Amino acid sequence: MYKQELKIIVKSIIASNNDDEYIHWAQKLSVFYQKILKDEHSDNNEIVVQGGIALSSSGAADCVDDYLRTIHFIKGIYKAINNLDTLFSCRKINILYAGCGPYATLILPLLPLLNKERINAVLIDINKSSIESVRNIISKIGLEDYNLHTIETDATTYIIPKDFVVDLAVSETMHYALTREPQVAISRNIMKQIPENAIFIPQEIKINLAFTFFNYEPSLKIDINGIKGYKNMQPYIYNVFVDRLLTINKEHFLGENNDSKFETNYYSLPDNFSNHPDVCLFTEIKIFEDIELKTAESYITNPYCVVSMYVIKDYSEIQFVYDFSEIPKWTYRLKKKQLISRRKNS
Numbered sequence: 001m002y003k004q005e006l007k008i009i010v011k012s013i014i015a016s017n018n019d020d021e022y023i024h025w026a027q028k029l030s031v032f033y034q035k036i037l038k039d040e041h042s043d044n045n046e047i048v049v050q051g052g053i054a055l056s057s058s059g060a061a062d063c064v065d066d067y068l069r070t071i072h073f074i075k076g077i078y079k080a081i082n083n084l085d086t087l088f089s090c091r092k093i094n095i096l097y098a099g100c101g102p103y104a105t106l107i108l109p110l111l112p113l114l115n116k117e118r119i120n121a122v123l124i125d126i127n128k129s130s131i132e133s134v135r136n137i138i139s140k141i142g143l144e145d146y147n148l149h150t151i152e153t154d155a156t157t158y159i160i161p162k163d164f165v166v167d168l169a170v171s172e173t174m175h176y177a178l179t180r181e182p183q184v185a186i187s188r189n190i191m192k193q194i195p196e197n198a199i200f201i202p203q204e205i206k207i208n209l210a211f212t213f214f215n216y217e218p219s220l221k222i223d224i225n226g227i228k229g230y231k232n233m234q235p236y237i238y239n240v241f242v243d244r245l246l247t248i249n250k251e252h253f254l255g256e257n258n259d260s261k262f263e264t265n266y267y268s269l270p271d272n273f274s275n276h277p278d279v280c281l282f283t284e285i286k287i288f289e290d291i292e293l294k295t296a297e298s299y300i301t302n303p304y305c306v307v308s309m310y311v312i313k314d315y316s317e318i319q320f321v322y323d324f325s326e327i328p329k330w331t332y333r334l335k336k337k338q339l340i341s342r343r344k345n346s
C-alpha cells in the first residue's frame with residue numbers, strides 16, 4: 001500500500017513543471033514520510049566531524065520541506081539514473097548516497113520507479129538513528145527486495161570497496177555558502193575514489209562574490225503557512241557581481257590537491273558603497289545538466305553576508321579564505337588604504 005502511494009507521489013514529482021506543483025508534491029512527500037515514521041526523530045544528535053557538522057536526525061528529516069531543493073534533486077537524480085541505464089544496459093548501476101538522513105529523501109522515493117534488477121545502492125549516514133530510520137522505512141514500504149546496503153559511517157573518510165565501482169554518487173550535506181556542513185570534505189573523499197566517468201550529484205557548486213544590500217536580497221524564509229515566500233522576492237537592482245570565488249566539481253579535486261584551505265585573490269573595495277554596503281556570497285547549484293538551484297530557491301542557496309563595508313571602511317582590498325578543515329567557514333583579510341603623500345612644489 002505504501003509503495004503504491006509513494007509511486008504516485010514520485011511520478012507526480014517527475015512530471016511536475018511549475019512552482020505550485022513542486023510545492024504541492026514535496027508537501028505530499030513530507031506528509032507521507034511523517035505518516036510512516038510519526039516524528040520519531042531526535043533533535044539532540046548533531047555530530048561534529050572534521051569537515052563540518054552532521055545534522056541531527058530531526059534536522060536532516062526537515063530537509064524534505066526545503067521544497068524546491070527536494071524536487072530538483074529528485075528530478076536530477078532520476079535523469080542521471082536514466083542516462084546511466086541507457087549507457088550500461090547490460091549491467092547493474094551502482095549508486096552511493098553519502099549523508100542519506102532518516103528518509104533517504106533523494107533516492108528512496110525513486111525506487112518504485114526503478115527495476116530492482118538494475119540497481120545496487122549504498123546508503124551512508126554518520127547518524128545511527130538516521131540509518132536505523134532508513135532501515136525501518138525500507139521495511140515499512142516493502143523495498144527489502146531492492147539491493148540496498150545501509151551503513152553507519154563517516155562519509156569524509158569512508159573507503160569505497162574495490163568491488164563497488166560507483167556510477168552515481170549523491171551527497172547533499174550543505175548549508176549556504178558551503179559553511180557549517182561537510183559537503184566539501186565529503187565531496188573530496190568520494191570524488192577522489194570514483195571513476196572519471198562517474199556522475200557526482202550535485203555536479204557543480206558555485207560561490208560568487210557580490211557587493212549588495214543584504215537585507216534587500218531575496219532569501220527563503222519559513223512562512224507560518226509552510227509555503228515559502230520566494231515568489232515575492234526580486235533580485236536587488238544595485239547588486240554588483242564581483243567574481244566567482246570557488247567552484248566545487250570533480251575537476252576541483254583532480255590530482256594530489258589535499259588542501260582543506262582555499263585563498264582567493266584580493267578584490268578592491270569601492271569608495272562609494274551606499275547602494276551596496278555588504279560583502280556577500282551567493283551560492284548556485286548545478287544538480288545535473290540543466291537542473292539547477294538559483295539564489296534563494298532553497299535554504300542552501302540563500303545569500304550569506306561576510307561583512308559590512310561600514311565596518312572595514314579604512315581598508316581598500318579584501319581577500320577571502322575558505323577553510324573546511326574543521327567546521328567550514330569563510331574568513332577575510334584586509335589591506336589598508338595607502339596614504340598618498342603630496343609633495344609641495346618648491
Ligand SMILES: C[S@@+](CC[C@H](N)C(=O)[O-])C[C@H]1O[C@@H](n2cnc3c(N)ncnc32)[C@H](O)[C@@H]1O
Nearest residue numbers: 054055060063099100101105125126154155156
Ligand atoms: C542536510 S541532511 C540531508 C539529508 C538527505 N540527504 C536529504 O537530502 O534530505 C545531511 C545528512 O548528511 C549526514 N551527514 C553529514 N555529515 C556526514 C558525514 N561526515 N558522514 C555521513 N553522513 C553525514 C547528516 O547526518 C544528515 O543526515
